[in-house]
Amino acid sequence: QCILFADDTIVYFSSHKLVQHCIETDLASLSDWLRANKLSLNVQKTMFLLFKPGRLQIVSDIADIHVCNQIIARINVAKFLGIFIDDELEWDEHIKHGTKKVSSGVYAINSAKHLLSTQNLKTLYFSMVHSHLVYGNIIWGTALQHKLNKIITLQKKSIRNVLKLPYNTPSLPLFKELRIATFSDLVNIELNKLMYFFTHGLLPASLKSIFTTNVDVHSYATRQNRDPHVIARSTSSASRTFIHRAPKNWLDLPHDVKSSFSQHIFKSRLKSHILQSY
Numbered sequence: 001q002c003i004l005f006a007d008d009t010i011v012y013f014s015s016h017k018l019v020q021h022c023i024e025t026d027l028a029s030l031s032d033w034l035r036a037n038k039l040s041l042n043v044q045k046t047m048f049l050l051f052k053p054g055r056l057q058i059v060s061d062i063a064d065i066h067v068c069n070q071i072i073a074r075i076n077v078a079k080f081l082g083i084f085i086d087d088e089l090e091w092d093e094h095i096k097h098g099t100k101k102v103s104s105g106v107y108a109i110n111s112a113k114h115l116l117s118t119q120n121l122k123t124l125y126f127s128m129v130h131s132h133l134v135y136g137n138i139i140w141g142t143a144l145q146h147k148l149n150k151i152i153t154l155q156k157k158s159i160r161n162v163l164k165l166p167y168n169t170p171s172l173p174l175f176k177e178l179r180i181a182t183f184s185d186l187v188n189i190e191l192n193k194l195m196y197f198f199t200h201g202l203l204p205a206s207l208k209s210i211f212t213t214n215v216d217v218h219s220y221a222t223r224q225n226r227d228p229h230v231i232a233r234s235t236s237s238a239s240r241t242f243i244h245r246a247p248k249n250w251l252d253l254p255h256d257v258k259s260s261f262s263q264h265i266f267k268s269r270l271k272s273h274i275l276q277s278y
Contacts, residue, residue: 005081020063023048027067043070049078051087083136089237091140095147098132098140102154105129109161121162122178129158134186138194138242141187152183176278185274188249189267191242195228195250196266199258210243227251227258 003010013019031041048065065072077086077093084094105128156171163174175182197203198211212229228247233239257273260266
């Protein structure tokens, strides 16, 4: 199957067995199609990444993949739409990249805190820190806690700098004062927004098909009949993914938040609900 974005094309396969022959056959067909349409496949910029979540060894010994009589380079990390995807889906590279971006933002806020007002510093925070914390965080923000600790610490530091307070000031009351959610809650907000879109039929088909509702699983009537169904996961890595966490988080929301009749009201009620716990 393919994912197309601008002039980038991703071809992906899934199998419990080695799929080298299938890959090479399809790449040859793709190369033939491109030539027939007066286009060309740049083999030098063509790479392959072999996903092996959980360090599966069954697929680790795949041989070289050829196209147009040339070998395609194998990589461990690929950047796609601003997200660094590693072959073990642990998000180490993206977190490392995001930490550098956030660290630069924290430095900028710290340098400007003696010159700008709190409101202007808050604007700077949203531009240089917050934007990196929320982009795609339902994917990489579900990584193991110890991998996220540094970026969480940097967010707390930026909040203290916005309010021009000492480094050891307790951070939670500051988040509430500025009406800014902590990183873990930023992830929860995005997960819940995803479920709001799902329950209101606003997701694209490719994402909508990932989830099911309780009514699709059992026919008896309950108050949670239309809620997303939570499926038990057999591994800890699977239970951390947005596919599992998003429906689970949705169940914990108050009814008045879930029943919001517009996206704007839902986001406002959701944020207020979260900030009340600080």
